[in-house]
Amino acid sequence: MSASGTGGLVTRAEHCVVAVAECFRGDGEIMANPIGTIPMIGGRLARASFSPDLVMTDGEALLVSGPYPVGVRNAPKTVEAWNPYRSMFDVVWSGRRHVMMGASQIDAHGNQNFAFVGEWARPKAQLLGFRGAPGNTIQNVTSYWIPNHSSRVFVEEVDVVSGVGYDRAAALGTAGRFHEIRRVVTNLGVLDFETPDRRMRLREVQPGVTVDEVVAATGFELAIAAEVTETRAPTPDELALIREVIDPAALREQEVPDP
Numbered sequence: 001m002s003a004s005g006t007g008g009l010v011t012r013a014e015h016c017v018v019a020v021a022e023c024f025r026g027d028g029e030i031m032a033n034p035i036g037t038i039p040m041i042g043g044r045l046a047r048a049s050f051s052p053d054l055v056m057t058d059g060e061a062l063l064v065s066g067p068y069p070v071g072v073r074n075a076p077k078t079v080e081a082w083n084p085y086r087s088m089f090d091v092v093w094s095g096r097r098h099v100m101m102g103a104s105q106i107d108a109h110g111n112q113n114f115a116f117v118g119e120w121a122r123p124k125a126q127l128l129g130f131r132g133a134p135g136n137t138i139q140n141v142t143s144y145w146i147p148n149h150s151s152r153v154f155v156e157e158v159d160v161v162s163g164v165g166y167d168r169a170a171a172l173g174t175a176g177r178f179h180e181i182r183r184v185v186t187n188l189g190v191l192d193f194e195t196p197d198r199r200m201r202l203r204e205v206q207p208g209v210t211v212d213e214v215v216a217a218t219g220f221e222l223a224i225a226a227e228v229t230e231t232r233a234p235t236p237d238e239l240a241l242i243r244e245v246i247d248p249a250a251l252r253e254q255e256v257p258d259p
Contacts, residue, residue, distance in 0.1 A: 010233045012187065012259065013038065013252035015206050016147075017242055019190050019231045020100065021046040023143045023183045027098050029053040030141075031063075031091050034100040037255050039145045040070050041247050043100070045234075048241050057083060067245050092132065095178055098141040101133065105158040106144060108200050108220045110181040110193060111165030112137070113158035120160065133162035138169070141180045147255050149186035151219035166198035187256045188214050190231060195223045204231045208259065 020042025024032050032054040034043035040059065047054040048067040058064045063081040091097050104127050105113040112133060118124035136142055142163065146153055161168065169176035184191040190204040201223035202214055207230050215222055234242060242252070 010239065011253060011256075012206055012208075013256040014234055014239065014242055015231045016185060016187060016256050017042045017045060017247075017252055018234045018238065019183075019185045019204070020143075020145060021049070021051075021238075022190075022232075023100065023185065024051050024054060024098060027051060027054060027141075029055065031055045031057065031097040033057060033097055034145075036100070036102055036145055037070060037251050038147065039100045041242065041252055044068070044070075044246050045238060045241055048246070049235075049238055055080075061085070067241060069245065069249070070247055071249055071251050092135055093139055095139045097136075097139075098143070098182070099132075099136045100143045100145055101136065101163065103144050103146055103153065103163070105153055105155045106146070106184065107155055107158050107165060108222075109165035109167040109198060110163070110184075110200065111158050111161045111168060112144065112163030113160050115160050115162045117159055123159075130162045134164060137163040137165075137179060137181070138172075138176065139178055141182050143182045144184045146184065146186045149188040149214065149217050151217060154218040154220065156220045166193055170198075188217060189228075191222075199223050201225055202228055204229050206231055207233075 016038055020039050024046040032043045034040050044067045047056055056064055061083055062079050063083050064077045065080050066078045068075045068077045103112040103114055114128045115130050116123035116126050169179035181193055188209050189202055189206055191200050192203050193200060195201050203225045205228055211228055
């Protein structure tokens with residue numbers, strides 16, 4: 001935990017929520033599509049605080065405004081528009097979207113796998129499948145949320161490529177010109193690809209985490225920023241939004257418990 005501006009304690013999960021929200025800073029009027037509990041909390045926090053132009057989905061078929069609680073069935077919401085499945089594809093292929101996905105494996109160049117683990121002919125584990133990851137990563141700004149940073153997830157080579165990384169996007173030439181992986185947020189820190197060879201770089205650590213701990217939990221050689229800072233704590237207003245409005249049931253703490 002770290003101290004907040006109100007004199008209370010901010011949990012690791014709340015730092016993660018803010019780090020996710022920061023991924024959407026400056027995006028303007030595009031669709032924010034965060035997938036998962038902490039990504040949804042972070043996306044709604046970004047819109048409610050510093051990125052009011054973001055277009056948010058309810059995770060189903062509506063575009064909504066105003067923060068409302070995650071994990072609450074039939075929570076009241078202000079509906080801005082209907083967003084049926086066919087319309088979502090129009091948004092995806094137009095590129096006016098920032099999606100935050102998960103990853104069962106990710107490598108140094110951002111190639112992502114959540115289809116299966118093991119050999120193609122006989123996988124050890126069948127996961128989600130390729131889903132929309134190929135189109136997402138080619139057409140839309142993409143970030144990743146990984147709640148358990150470990151060398152089993154951060155691997156030298158993914159077993160199969162679901163989401164396209166920087167090396168493969170470069171090999172596509174003009175077909176990969178819209179590719180951008182903005183951030184990788186984990187329970188240990190925040191990473192980016194702002195290096196000459198577009199290799200994953202550690203830029204921030206969560207409070208109480210050291211650079212050496214992140215390096216030890218990563219299965220490939222990380223680039224390290226010249227100055228690795230700590231993820232910022234939520235402001236008092238942001239903390240109130242997280243705890244009282246967006247996630248009053250504290251689902252965030254179930255996904256990332258304090259160490």
